[in-house]
Amino acid sequence: MTESLPxxxxxxxxxxxxxxxxxxxxxxxxxxxxxxxxxxxxxxxPEWEALREQAAAIKSHTISRLADYLEQFEREATRRxxxxxxxxDAEQHNAIVLEILRRxxxxxxxxxKSMLTEECHLNPFLQRHxxxxxxxxxxxxxxxxxxxxxxxxxxxAIHIKxxxxxxxxxxxxxxxxxxxxxxxxVEAARTRLREVFLAADAGITGVNFGVAESGGIVVCTNxxxxxxGVSLGKLHIACMGIEKLIPRCGDLGVFLRLLGRSATGQxxxxxxxxxxxxxxxxxxxxVLLDNGRSEILASDDFRRALHCIRCxxxxxxxxxxxxxxxxxxxATVPGPIGSILNPARDAExxxxxxxxxxxxxxxxxxxxxxxxxxxxxxxxxxxIAARGILSGTKRLAMKFASHLLRRPALFAFAGALxxxxxxxxxxxxxxxxxxxWGRQRELPIPPRRSFRQEYRKxxxxxxxxx
Amino acid sequence: MSASLPADKxxxxxxxxxxxxxxxPPRELPPxxxxxxRYADRWAQFQEVLSSVGGQFLSVADRDGVAATLAKLxxxxxxxxxxxxxPDLHFGNLDLNAVDDPRDLAGLDLAIFPGQFAVxxxxxxxxxxxxxxxxxxxxxxxxxxLVVRQPDCVDNxxxxxQRLAFGERGYGLFISGPSKTADxxxxxxxxxxxxxxxxxxxxx
Numbered sequence: 001m002t003e004s005l006p007x008x009x010x011x012x013x014x015x016x017x018x019x020x021x022x023x024x025x026x027x028x029x030x031x032x033x034x035x036x037x038x039x040x041x042x043x044x045x046p047e048w049e050a051l052r053e054q055a056a057a058i059k060s061h062t063i064s065r066l067a068d069y070l071e072q073f074e075r076e077a078t079r080r081x082x083x084x085x086x087x088x089d090a091e092q093h094n095a096i097v098l099e100i101l102r103r104x105x106x107x108x109x110x111x112x113k114s115m116l117t118e119e120c121h122l123n124p125f126l127q128r129h130x131x132x133x134x135x136x137x138x139x140x141x142x143x144x145x146x147x148x149x150x151x152x153x154x155x156x157a158i159h160i161k162x163x164x165x166x167x168x169x170x171x172x173x174x175x176x177x178x179x180x181x182x183x184x185x186v187e188a189a190r191t192r193l194r195e196v197f198l199a200a201d202a203g204i205t206g207v208n209f210g211v212a213e214s215g216g217i218v219v220c221t222n223x224x225x226x227x228x229g230v231s232l233g234k235l236h237i238a239c240m241g242i243e244k245l246i247p248r249c250g251d252l253g254v255f256l257r258l259l260g261r262s263a264t265g266q267x268x269x270x271x272x273x274x275x276x277x278x279x280x281x282x283x284x285x286x287v288l289l290d291n292g293r294s295e296i297l298a299s300d301d302f303r304r305a306l307h308c309i310r311c312x313x314x315x316x317x318x319x320x321x322x323x324x325x326x327x328x329x330x331a332t333v334p335g336p337i338g339s340i341l342n343p344a345r346d347a348e349x350x351x352x353x354x355x356x357x358x359x360x361x362x363x364x365x366x367x368x369x370x371x372x373x374x375x376x377x378x379x380x381x382x383x384i385a386a387r388g389i390l391s392g393t394k395r396l397a398m399k400f401a402s403h404l405l406r407r408p409a410l411f412a413f414a415g416a417l418x419x420x421x422x423x424x425x426x427x428x429x430x431x432x433x434x435x436x437w438g439r440q441r442e443l444p445i446p447p448r449r450s451f452r453q454e455y456r457k458x459x460x461x462x463x464x465x466x
Numbered sequence: 467m468s469a470s471l472p473a474d475k476x477x478x479x480x481x482x483x484x485x486x487x488x489x490x491p492p493r494e495l496p497p498x499x500x501x502x503x504r505y506a507d508r509w510a511q512f513q514e515v516l517s518s519v520g521g522q523f524l525s526v527a528d529r530d531g532v533a534a535t536l537a538k539l540x541x542x543x544x545x546x547x548x549x550x551x552x553p554d555l556h557f558g559n560l561d562l563n564a565v566d567d568p569r570d571l572a573g574l575d576l577a578i579f580p581g582q583f584a585v586x587x588x589x590x591x592x593x594x595x596x597x598x599x600x601x602x603x604x605x606x607x608x609x610x611x612l613v614v615r616q617p618d619c620v621d622n623x624x625x626x627x628q629r630l631a632f633g634e635r636g637y638g639l640f641i642s643g644p645s646k647t648a649d650x651x652x653x654x655x656x657x658x659x660x661x662x663x664x665x666x667x668x669x670x
Contacts, residue, residue, distance in 0.1 A: 030652050045587075047501050057496045064493040067485040080635045086478035138658060139649035155649065162651045182653040193659060197606075198569050214632040224605045224645040224660025231602035232568050242481065249632055250498040253623035256640070260588075267515055267588035268623075268642045271605075271660070277635035279601070290481045298488040 008331070010352040011436075014324035018440055023161075028322040030158055035316040037265025038366065045257075054254050056370030059307040062212075062245055063297060069212040069245050070288065076215025080277035082284040090120035093289045097122060097204070097237055098129055100285050104235050106131070106201035112219070112226035113137040114206025115153050115310055116239045116289060118332045122204075133204075134196045136225040138189055145172055151326030153333055154263045154312035159325050193225070203229035207240035207286070208309070209255055213248045216276040217286060220259060220269040227273055234282035238275070243293050243306040255309060258368035262311040292345050301379045305340045307369035314363035314373055320356045329353055336363035336373045343380050351389045354380035412450065419446040502622030508586040509619055509668060515589035519643030520656045521664040525616070529670045532613075533557075536578075541609045541663055545575035551597040552580050552613045568602035577607035577661075581641075583618035584666065585626050590640035591666055592626065601637055605645070610661040612641065616668045 018024045042048045062069055074084045087093035101109065109126065111117065111133050123133045123144070135144045139156035143149065145168055150156030157165070166180040175188045205226045209218040217238050219226045230236040246255065252274075260266040278284035296302050315321045315335030326334040331342045331350065339353035354377045361374040384390055385398070404411055421429060422443060431438040449457075505511040513523040524539075526532045533555060536542055542557060549571075550558035557578055565571060579598060581591035591612050595601040604610065620626050630638070645660030656662060 033652060045503055047503060050501055051499065054496055054499045057493070060493040061495040064490040067482045070482065070485075086481055088477045088480060092477055136659065137649070138647045142649065155652075157649050158652075160650075162653070165650050182650040183655050185650055186647060186655040186658060190657065190659060194572070197659070198572060211632075216632055222645070223647050223658035225658070227639070228602065228605045228659050231600070231605060242485075247495060248498065249630065250624070250627045253502075253627045254499050257587075257623050264648070266519065266642075268590050268640060270519070270643050270646055271639055271641060272590070273637070273639040274632070275637060276632050279637070280599075288481075290477075290484070294481060294484040297485060297490075303490075 007349050008329065008352055010324070010328055010330070010356045013328035013330065014320075014356070015439075017325040017328055018323060021440075024323055026161075027159060027325060031155075031316045031322045034155070034264060035313075035366075038262055038313060038316065039265075041261035041265050041267060045261075051254055051258055052368055052370055055258055055309075055368060056304075056307060058246060058251050058254065059369055060304070062247055063243070063303060063306050066242065066245065066297065069247060070242060072212040073210055073215055073245055074288075076213065077217075077277075077286055078215070080215050082215065082277055082286050085285060085287045087287055087289045087291070089291050090289075093120045093239065093287055093291070094122055094125040096287050097239070098126060098131070100235070100237055101126070101131055101202055104202060104283075106235060108196075108200045109133045109202050109204055110136050110197050110200035110225075110229035111204040112206065112221060112229050113140050113156070114204070114239055115150075115332055116206055116241050117204065118149065119291065120239075120289070122239075134193070134200075136193055136196065136229055137221070137223060138186065138193075138225075141189065141193065142168065149327070149332065151334065152312060152315055153310050159327065197225075197228045197232055200229065200233055202233055202235035202237065203231075204237045204239065205230060207238050207244050208259065209252060210240055210245045210286075211247075211249050211252065212245055214276060216249070216274050218252060218256075218272060218274050220256070220272045222264075222266070222270045224271050227271055231279065234279060235285075236275070236278065236282065237285045237287065239287045239289065241293060242288050242290055243297075243308070259309055259311055262313040262366065262368040296341070296344050299344070302340060302344055302376055304371050305337065305344070305376060307371050308337050308341075309369055311368060313366040313368065314371075317362045317366050319358060319360060319362070324356065329356070336377065337371070340373065340376045340380065343384070347384060347387065348389050351384045352391065354378075354384065355394070412452065415450050419448070419450070422446045498624070500624050502624040503587055504621045505586050508621060509584075509616070511586040512584050512589055512619060512666075515587070516643065516664075516666060517589075519589050520646060520654075521589060521643040521666060523666050523668070525668040527670070532667070532669050536611070536667065539611075539665065541576055541611065541665060545609065547573050548576045548578065549574060549603055549607070550578040552578055555613070562599045562603060565600065568600040568606070571600060571603055571606050574603060574607040576609045576611065577603045578611045578613065579604065581612035581614040581618075581666065582638075583620060583626070583629060584614050584668070585620055585623060585640070587622045588640075588642055590626075590642035592630070592638060593641055594636060594638040596636075604639075604641070605660040607661055609663045609665075610641070610644070611665045611667065613667050613669055616670055619668075 142157040151159040162180045169175040260268040321335040342350040363373040644664040647658035
C-alpha cells in the first residue's frame with residue numbers, strides 16, 4: 001500500500017499558506033461561517049445527539065458484518081438490474097471504469113463530485129486513455145480548470161477567491177474581464193456545462209450511501225449535476241467505497257438528516273437521489289472499491305474511521321485546517337479525518353499529518369457518526385514515534401521535553417527562567433529562526449508566578465479540607 | 467482489458483476474504499429510529515423551510531381553483547415550452563412520451579410534476595419518475611413545479627421512509643428547493659445546473 005514519496009511536509013506547506021495573513025483570515029472565516037450554519041441546524045433538532053448515536057451504532061454494526069452486507073448489496077443490486085464490480089485498489093478501479101466506457105464507445109464523460117475517484121486519480125487516467133472527463137460540480141470544475149486538486153471534500157474551491165474565479169472564467173469562458181459577481185459567473189458556468197451534459201456519452205458519480213437491503217444507491221447534490229449527468233444518456237457508472245453501506249432503507253432517514261446539516265448547515269441537500277437499477281434501456285454499473293479500507297477495518301484503533309460519511313464538518317471546525325488550507329495536507333481527504341485515513345495508507349509519506357492538530361477535540365464533538373478523531377490522531381502520533389519516522393526536530397524536541405518533564409526541579413527552574421526572560425530579554429532572544437513558536441505569533445506576557453506557586457499560596461490561605 | 471471479468475472475480479473473493487479474516491466483536495443493529503421531531507402545523511413548517519432553501523410554496527383551498535391559480539403564476543405565464551404529468555392539469559404543450567431522446571428537452575421552460583409527499587423538517591418533496599418518461603426533465607427544465615396533495619405531508623425523514631418501499635427497479639428523490647451552489651466564496655446562487663426555481667403547490 002505504499003505510495004510514491006515525497007513525504008508531505010505539512011508544517012512547511014502551512015507556513016506558506018499563513019504567509020498571507022489576510023488570506024488566512026479570510027479562509028478561516030469562510031469555513032467558520034459554515035461551522036456556524038451547521039450549529040444552527042444541529043441545535044434546531046432536539047434529537048440531534050440521539051441521531052448521532054444511532055448513526056454510530058448503525059455504522060459499527062454494518063462494519064462488524066461488512067462482508068455479509070456487501071454480498072447482500074450485490075445480490076439485491078443485481079436483481080434490480082445493476083452490474084456490480086469489485087476493485088481491490090485504485091488501479092483495478094480505474095481499469096474497470098475504462099473498460100465499461102470503452103465497451104460503450106464513450107469518449108465524453110460528465111462526472112459529478114466523488115472523493116473516491118479523486119483518491120484513485122481517475123480523471124488523469126481516463127484522459128491518458130483518450131477520454132474527456134469534465135467535473136460538473138461547480139467547485140470541482142473550477143479546480144479542474146486550474147489543474148489542481150480540491151482543497152476540501154465538500155467545498156472543493158473554498159480556497160479560491162471570486163476575483164480568481166472571474167479571471168479564470170474570463171480566460172476559459174470569455175466572461176467580462178474583471179467580473180467577480182458570483183451570480184454572473186455561475187450563469188456563465190451553467191451555460192457551458194449544459195453543453196457538456198448534452199454532449200456526454202456517460203455519467204460517473206460517487207455514492208453517498210449504498211443500501212444492503214435494497215441494493216440501492218443514494219447520491220446527494222445541491223446543484224443537480226449528478227442527476228443531469230446520468231439522466232440524459234444511458235450509461236451510469238457509480239463508484240463506491242465499501243464502507244458506504246448501510247443495512248436498511250429506513251436507516252437513510254438518520255444519515256440524510258445528519259449529512260446536509262453537518263456538511264453545509266442545510267436541512268438536506270437540494271437533491272437526494274435514490275437509484276435502484278438502471279435508467280430505461282440503460283446500464284448502471286456500481287464499482288465497489290477497497291483500496292486499503294479492509295486494512296483499516298482490521299485495526300481496533302482505527303476501525304471507527306470507516307464510519308465517515310465525508311461531510312467535512314471536522315475540517316470546518318478544525319483550527320489547524322482553517323488556518324493552513326486543504327492543500328497543505330497533500331492528500332485527497334485533508335483535515336482531521338484525512339490525517340487518520342492517509343497515514344493508514346502510507347504512514348511515512350503522511351507522517352506529519354497527525355501532528356497538524358492541537359488535540360482540541362472539536363472534530364470529535366461535531367462528527368455526526370461518532371468517530372473519536374482526536375483520540376485516533378493521538379494514537380497515530382504514538383505509532384509514528386514508535387516506528388522512528390518522526391522528523392528530526394520533533395524527535396529532538398520530544399527528547400528534550402521528556403528529559404525536562406521528568407525532573408520537577410529542572411522544570412521549575414526552566415519555567416522561572418522563561419518567565420523572567422520573556423519580560424526582560426530583548427526580542428531576538430525568542431523571535432529567531434530556531435524558535436518556531438515565535439513565528440507568526442506573539443508570545444504571551446507570562447504571569448509573575450508559576451501555577452505551582454499560585455497553588456501553594458492559595459492553599460496557605462485556604463488549607464484544603466480532608 | 468478483456469481479462470477484466472476473471473480479475474473482478476478474484477478481487478471480489480479477496481476483498482471478502484480479507485474482511486472476514488478478521489473476526490470482529492458483534493455489534494447489534496439498533497431498531498429503526500423513530501424519535502423524530504414533530505410539528506403542530508406541518509405545512510407551515512414546510513413552507514418556512516422551503517422558503518429558507520429558496521423555494522416557493524402555495525396552498526390552494528378548493529379543488530376547482532387549482533388550475534386557475536396555477537395559470538396566474540409568473541413561472542407558468544412566462545413559460546413557452548411546458549411539460550405536465552399531473553392528472554387533471556392541462557398546462558403541458560410538450561408530451562414527454564412523444565420525445566425519444568431526453569437531450570431534446572433542453573428547451574423545456576417549465577415542468578409540472580406530481581410529488582408523492584412533502585417533509586416538514588427539511589422542505590423536501592419525494593418525487594419518482596413513475597409518471598415521467600424522462601427523469602432528466604426534473605433537472606433540465608428551467609423551472610420546476612411540484613403538486614402535492616394536502617394530506618401528504620410528514621413531519622420528518624423517519625416517517626418519510628416508512629412510506630417508501632423500494633421493491634423493484636425505480637428511481638426516486640427528495641427535492642428540497644431549486645438547484646443551487648455556494649462554490650464561489652460561499653455566496654449562495656440559485657440556479658446552478660438544474661431548475662432556477664421550485665414551486666410546491668399543495669392541493670386538496
